[in-house]
Amino acid sequence: MSGLLVRDLRVTLPGPVEAVRGLSLAVPPGSVVGLVGASGCGKSVSLLAIARLLPKRRGLVVSGEVLLDGRDLLALDEVAMRGVRGRRIGVVFQDPAAALDPLMTIGAQLDEALAANGAAPAGIAGRAQALLEEVGLQDTPRLRAAWPHELSGGQQQRVVIALALAGDPSLLLADEPTTALDPTVQAQVLRLLRDLVARRGMGLLLVSHDLPLVAGQASEVLVMHRGTVVDAGPPRAVLGTPRHPVSRAMVEAAQLARAPAPRAAPARLRVQALRIAYRRGTHVVNAVQGVEFEIAAGEALGLVGESGSGKSSIARAVAGLVAPLSGSIDLDGARPGDPRAWARRCQLVAQDPLGALNPRHTARRALEEPFRIHRLPDAEARIAAVLAEVGLDAALLGRYPTQLSGGQRQRLCIARALLLDPAVLVCDEPVTALDAALRRQVLELLAALCAQRGLALLMISHDFAAVRAICPRVVVLDAGVVIESGPAEEVMRAPRHARTAALVAALPPPLAALGNRRCTTHPSA
Amino acid sequence: MAGALSATPADRARGLGGWLAAWLGGWGQLGLAITVLAVAVALLGPALSPFDPLAPSGRRLQPPTAEHWLGLDALGRDVLSRLITGTQISIAVGIAATLLAFALGAGIGLLACAIGGPVAGLFLGAMDLLRTLPSILLALVLVAAIGTGTGPVTFALGLAFAPVFARVARAGYLREMGAGYVTAARGLGASRVRLVLVHAAPNLVGPLLTQAAIILPRVITKEAVLSFFGVGAAPEAPTWGRLIAEGTRFVERAPHLVLAPVLALAVVTLGLSLLGDATRRRLDPNRVAG
C-alpha cells in the first residue's frame, strides 16, 4: 500500500509520559487528513514519532508500525532514515521561530535543504526563488539575505513551509502551519498546500486547533483525545454533526457568540495622533503613525490587522511600557507619565501568558505582586474575590506556572491585572495560542468582565472570529495606520477598505456552514 | 506539563534527606558527599591532624610510612597534617575570595545595572580594569605592600575573579530584563530596583552559583600559582596552593609532596563540579518550565 499507514503507534516519553497510546491512521497519496484535538492530547508527539525525530533519551519507547509506501520506518536505521526525511516526508513545525537556525540566512538554509535533497547545484538558486514565491513571499532577494529574527512571525512560518517542501516530499506532516498567519496569508498558504496535494499526489497530515480551517481542507478528520483517535470520518460528519462526546464538546467550543451592537457612551481612554518608532541600529522603524481611537467604560474595542501592523506596539504604549514618539494617551485626564500611578489605571495582559509569569513564583505569589508593589491592604480577600471573578479555583494558588494549563495561565494573568482595579485592560492576542475550548473560556471571561466591571477593554488579535465574539467595535490597522473602524459586524459584512476586504474574505467559513455547503476548496480573495 | 517539581510532594514525604537525594540524583549525591566531607575536614582540621603541621617531626623528604601516611616535607613536617590543616585555610580562602568576587561582581554589578546611568558605566569600567590587569600583578603588589597572608591573597583573588561574576550577572540581567514576566511586573508598576531584586536576581542565582562552584576550586589553584611566585598565603599557612608550590620544588625526589595536595584538590573539584552540575540542572528555569 502506498502513502502513510500508522498502526497502533505508542509513544512513552521519559517521565514516563504515555503521550501516544495506540494511534492508527492512514494518509493515502493525494489526500488531506486533519488531526484535531485538545492541547496536549499528543498530536505533535505523534508527528515527531512518525518522522522518527523524537530526541533519543533513556525512557523513550516507541512501538507499533509506521509504514511509508509499505516500508516500516520504525525498523530503519538513522542513515536510511536520512534518505527518507526531506525527500519522502516533509515536516512543518509548530513554532516556526524555533525551527530556523538563528545564525544562518534564510537563503543559506534553503540552499542547504535543496542540496541535502539532491538538487543539482546549478539549479538551486532558481528552485529557492521559486519555492519562496510559491509560499507567497515577496521581495525574495532581500529575504534570502535576511536572518530569521528579522522576519515577522508570518514570514517565518512560510519559510518553514518552503523548507519542508524543498525535497518534494510525498508526505507532508504539518503541525499548526498557519497559526501565526493572518487570514490573507493563511488562505494563500492553504491554497498552495492544496495545489501540491492535487498536483503531485502528496499526502498531507494537517494538525490544527482551527476546526473551520480543518473542515475546509481535509477529506478526513481524526479527533484525538489522550493519545488515541476517538472519532474519525469526513469533516461534515465529524465536525458538522458530531456524535462522539469529545468531538461534540470541541465543536461546541468553537461556536462563539456575537458581541452586542455598540452603544453610545462617553469615552474614557482617548488615544490621539499616536506615533511610535523603534531605532534599529542606524535606521528608524516607524511602527505606528498617527493612530487615534477611543474606548468607553464597559466597552470592548477590537484592534485587528496583519502581522507587523503595529498592534502590539500600541498595546505597549497604552500600557505605558514604551514612550510614544508623539501623540497623546489620555485616561480620564491622566497620562502615562508616572509608571506606578498609570499601572493602577491601565493594565496589559501580554501575548504570551507563560512568559509573563515568573517561573519561580507560585500563582499566589504572582497575585500578591501588585499588593507588594503598591503596598495595598487586604490581599487575601481581594485575591479570593478576583479568583472567583475569573473562575479560577483557589486550590491552584500553590502551583507554579508550568503546572497550569494554558487557559488557567491566561486567566491568572487577567486576575493579576484586575487586582489593581484598572479602568482599562489591554489584551494582546489573548486566545491565539489556545485550543477551541480554552479560547472560548477566555473570551467569555473577558466579555463578562467588561459587562460587570465597566472595564474599557482593548483587545488585539488577528483572530477575527474571536474579536467579533466580544467587541462591538473594531479598528483595522495596516502598516501602522488605521484604515477602517466601526461596528464589528458592519466591518465584517461590508468592509470599505480593500485590505480589510481581503482580510475578511480570507476567513474560512464557520463550522455551522458545513451542513449546507460542500467545501473542498476555499473561497479565495 | 508534568513539571519536575510536581514530584516533590512525594519526595518530601520521605524526609528532607530523601528529598535532597532525589533532587540531586546519583552523581549529585556523590558530589554532595565529597563536599560535605571536605567541609567536615576543614571544620575539624586541627583536631584531625596527627602531628603539628608546622613543626618538624622526622627526616626531611621522607616518603610515606605507616607513621606518616603521606610522608614528610622539605622541613620534615608531616604532609598529612599539613594537608588537613591546609584544607581549612584553603577552603576558607577559597570561599572568602569567591564570596568577595561574587559580592563585587554580581552584587554590586546587579545593583549598578539596576541604578543604571553613570553608575553602571563606572562599574563596568572598573570591571574592565580588573579584567585587564593580570591578577598576579595585583597580588605581587599587594604582597610587597602588606606582606603575605590570607588577607591579601583573598583580596587579590577576589578582585581577580569579580569580573567573571560581573559578566554572568550582566548577561543574565540583560536576558532577564527582556523576559516577559519582567515586562509584566513593569506593567504592574514595579520599580527598577524591585525588578532586579525580586525578578531578575533570583533567576540569576542558579547560573551564579554554578559559576561559584567552578570558580571555587580555581581560586584554590590560583593560590598555588601565587605561592609559586612567592606571593601566596603566609608561609606558615599550609594552604593546598602552597603545598603544591612547595612540592613542585621536589617533584622528582619526593613526588608525594605535590601529588597529595593535587589529588585532594582534584577530588574536591570533582565533587563541587558534580554538585554544581546537579544543582544547575535543577535550578535551570528552562528545565523547570519543562
Next chain:
Amino acid sequence: QQEPQRGGTLRIAQGSLRTADPHRHTGDSPVQQVYAEALTSISHDGSVKPMLAERVEVSPDGLAYTFHLRRGVRFHNGREMTSADVVANVERVRDRVQGGWLTTAMRGLRAVEAPDPHTVRFVLAEPFAPFTNLLSELWILAPETEGWATTINRPIGTGPFRFAEYRPNIRFVGEANRDYWQAGLPRLDAVEFDIRQVADRSLALRAGDIHVARIPDDAVETVRRDPNLRVTFYGDTEWCAVSFNNRSPRGPFADLRVRRAIAHAFDKEAFMQTVGNYVVGNQMAAPGSYHWDEAMERADPYRQPDLARTRALLAEAGVVPARTPLRIVSWQNDYSLFTAQTMRGLGFNVEHIALDDIGMQTRLTRYDWDLTPVCSGPRADIYLRFVRLMSEGPRPQMWGGIQDARLDQLISQAVTTVDDAARRRRYLEAWQHVMDSHQVLVLGHRRSPIGVRAEVRDFQPGFTVSPHRVDGGVAYTWLAR
C-alpha cells in the same frame, strides 16, 4: 690529564649583567669581567693578585700604591693600554659616573697620577686596607669607547672575550679575543651567558642545554647523582644570622638576658640544614678563612641549643613569652619559617611577616620588629662585611640598624691598619664586641652550589661570583669533545 682542546662555545648561567657600562653598575654585574679587566684580581682563595698590573708596591704608611702595568696589553680595538688610560678610568669613576658602587672606594683617594706610561700611583688620605681588593672591580676601558661621557653601550676592554651581543635579561655573548695578553688564552671560541630569570637552572643543566649553572640548593643531590655533572662552590661563603632590632629595640628585647635566652634557643645545626651546604659558625668570616678565629669558635656558648638556659634567662628577665609579642620580618624561605617556629616553640606570641625581597628590606627600615633572619652573600674583602655593621654603612636595616660608636671606631681602626696581623686582631676585636652586645647572632655559613657538566674542563668558580680572574675562570676553561 688531557691536553686542553680549543674552540667551542661555553654556555653558562651564572651571575647577571645589569648594564653594558662597567662603571655604572651598583655591585651586581659580574658577567662584565669577561670583557673588562682591572689592575687586580681576586683569586679563588680570596687573595688579591695583580692582573693588568704586573706588581704593586705599597708605601710603609699604607698611603701610596704604585702599580707597574703589564706591557703589551691591548684593548679590543688593538691599541695598547697605558697608564693614562688607567687614570682616565679612575677619573671617570670618581667624577663622572655618580652612584656607581666604586664611588665609596674612591672617597679616600687623594690623587692618581701616571708618572710614566707604565706606572700609576694612587695616593690615599688615610690607610685603607681593602684598596687593592676593591680595585679588582675598577674596570679599565679604552677612553675612546663611545659613550664615555655618558653611558657606554659597547665597551672596549682588554678581557679574554670581546663584547659581542647583549640583550638585557636574556643573554650576553662574548667572542674570543685572539689578541689576549695571556698567551694561549682563551681556549674557547665564545662564551654565552644565559642571564634569563629562570626558576630552576639544574634542569637545563641536566638536559645538556647549559654547561655551567648556579643551581638551587634543593637540586644539589640530584645533580650529584648524575654522572655527567659535578657540583662545585664559590670560594667565599654567605653568612647567615639572626639580627635583633638594634636601632629601637622594643619591649624586653633590649635586655641582654633576653637576647642571650633567644641565642640559646637556636639549634644552629637545624637552622643551617634548612639553608643547605652549610657549616655552623659564630663569625662573619667563614671557618678556615684568614679572618676566622678558631678559639673564638670553640668558645661559642651557643654552639648547642640549651632550652633550660633559655627558660632560666627569660625567667630572670621577668619575661613571660606567652604575653610577649615578637614580630619577625623576613623573606619567604625555609630558614625564616624555622626561626618563627623556634620562637613559637619558646611560647612567644609570634607575628611573622614574610615579604618579597625589597618589600622586606623596606619594611625593616621601620624598626617596628624584633627579629630578622638574614643571609648575606660573598664579598671580596672582609671589610665589605664589616662596613655593613657601621652607622653609615650600606643597608643598615638588615643588621638591625646598629649605631654603635664603639663598633664604628673598632672597624675604622681595623680598616686603616696597615699590618695584616694587627688588622686581623682588630677585626676580631670588633667582632667580639658585636657578639658581646648580642646585636647579631651568626648561625653559620653556606656555600652557593654550581653545577658543571663533565665535558667542561678547567672551570673553577671564583671567590665571589666573578667568572674571570687572572689565574682561572672562563679564559682557562675548555670543552672536551
Next chain:
Amino acid sequence: MSRAGRIGGVALRQVLLLLGITVAVFVLLRVVPGDAVDVMASEGDITVAQEDLLRRMLGLDIGWPGQLLAWGSDALMGDLGTSLRYGQPVSDMVWAALPVTLGLAAAGLAIGLALGVALALLAMLRPGLAALVDALNVWSIVMPTFCVGLAGILVFSVWLGWLPSLGHGLVPAAIIGLDIGGQIAKPLMEDLRETAEARFVTALRSRGVRRGALVWRHLLPNSLTAVLPLAGLIVAGLVGGTLTMEVLFGLPGLGALLLDAILGRDYPVVQAAILVLSAAVIAANLATEAMQRALDPRVR
C-alpha cells in the same frame, strides 16, 4: 555617521580604560614599598648617602604625582622612558619581548581551541567520551601550569632529551593549550548537547541534512556563541599562563619582563609592559565581541 560615532565611542572607552589602567598601575606601584634604588642597593654595597644621590639622578625623589606628570608627558610624545635598572630604552625592551608573548599566547590559544572543540564534538557524538572531557576539565582546574611545566621539562628535556629545556615554545604552548582546552571543552560539550536537541536541529534533521553539515554548519556556530562569553576568563588565563611559562622556560617575553621589573621596581618598564599587555587584552576582548557580532546576527 552614527556607525562611525559608535566606533568612536568604543574607541574612546578603550582609551579611557587604558588611561585608567596606567594611572592605577602608577599609583599602585608607588604605594608599594621600595624602589629601584633599594633594589640596586640590596644587590651591592652602596651607602645610604649614595642611595639618595641615585634617587635624585633617576627622578625618584619627587612625589608620585610629579612622576606621573613627567612620565605621562613623555609617553604622549611617544617616549616610554629608560629602564631604571638596565639603562635601556623601555620601548626597545617591550618591542623585543612582545612577539615572544604573542606567539606563545597565539599558539596556546590555537592548541586549546582545537583541543577543546575537537573533544567537545567527539563527546557529543560519543557520550562515552564525556568522561575524557570531564577529566580534562578537572585537570585544567587543579593542575597549575607551573607544576605541569616543570614536569614537562623533566620528562621531555631531562629524561627523554627530545627538546631543549629552555627557550622553545612547544611544551609551553601545549601546556597552555591543555589548560584552555580544558576550560572550553566542558561548557562547549554541554551547550552542544543542548543545541543538538533544539527544535531547529530537529527541523534540519527532518530535511535530511547530513550529520557533518549539521555539526559543522549549525551546531558548532550556535554553541560557539554560547561559549564566547568565556573568552574573558580564557584571556586572563592566557596572560597568567604565558607569564608562568615564560619564567619556567626562559622565554624572554612580556610576562618575564614584567615580573622582573616588578621585583626590581623598574617602574617605566612595568608601566610600559602593563600598557602593552592591557592593550593586547583589550584588543582580545574587542575581537571577541566582534566575533560574537559576526557569528550572531541577533546581537548586531
